[in-house]
Amino acid sequence: AFIIPQYTCSNHFEGPLTNEFFTIMFWPGKMRHLFRYPWLDLLNFILPIADSGDQSFIDFSHRMEDSLSLADRVRIGDQYLLSGLPRHQPAMDDMQFALQQLVRHHNLSIRSLAASTHLSERQFRRCYKETFGITPAGHRRLLRFLRVFGWLQQQKKASLMDATEKFSYTDPSHLYKDFKFFTGRAPKEYLEVDLGHKHLIWQACP
Numbered sequence: 477a478f479i480i481p482q483y484t485c486s487n488h489f490e491g492p493l494t495n496e497f498f499t500i501m502f503w504p505g506k507m508r509h510l511f512r513y514p515w516l517d518l519l520n521f522i523l524p525i526a527d528s529g530d531q532s533f534i535d536f537s538h539r540m541e542d543s544l545s546l547a548d549r550v551r552i553g554d555q556y557l558l559s560g561l562p563r564h565q566p567a568m569d570d571m572q573f574a575l576q577q578l579v580r581h582h583n584l585s586i587r588s589l590a591a592s593t594h595l596s597e598r599q600f601r602r603c604y605k606e607t608f609g610i611t612p613a614g615h616r617r618l619l620r621f622l623r624v625f626g627w628l629q630q631q632k633k634a635s636l637m638d639a640t641e642k643f644s645y646t647d648p649s650h651l652y653k654d655f656k657f658f659t660g661r662a663p664k665e666y667l668e669v670d671l672g673h674k675h676l677i678w679q680a681c682p
Contacts, residue, residue: 477525477537498549571607621654
């Protein structure tokens with residue numbers, strides 16, 4: 477049992493074709509309500525639940541592993557998720573609305589996002605980080621990079637300058653720094669890696 481919070485690239489698991497996966501997927505940041513780990517710290521990283529330090533989460537994974545049928549897994553999963561749901565909070569709804577705005581309009585200023593929730597910039601930054609575990613500026617940076625990364629994978633002949641202009645980066649060095657920060661590699665090195673596998677069992681994409 478493991479957690480895969482956020483990937484900037486395709487991730488592959490190889491193994492016998494008889495492997496089965498029971499997967500629970502969350503909207504960005506929502507896993508935080510059940511598992512209080514800074515999810516951005518797990519970028520491009522798989523965390524075994526046994527190493528999470530959260531005993532209730534570990535017990536839940538053991539119940540899932542010991543279950544005898546798919547129906548049992550669904551029932552156990554429902555019980556665990558429902559028990560961890562936060563009470564309805566207007567502030568959380570406001571932050572979810574802000575996130576949706578950020579996804580749709582990635583060039584929105586933090587001031588505009590704060591105004592959409594009727595909060596001061598200082599209050600908005602604090603509430604956003606408490607809700608999603610990342611600052612709004614950091615989230616905006618990540619979302620823009622994911623758009624760039626997906627576009628570069630599709631446009632095989634596109635240059636770094638093309639991406640710089642299309643996604644409104646200040647200059648190519650700005651985009652280069654984001655590439656190194658999120659992937660740990662230079663753009664050319666990363667995009668030239670052959671990720672193909674003969675047996676593709678499971679793939680996670682942002």
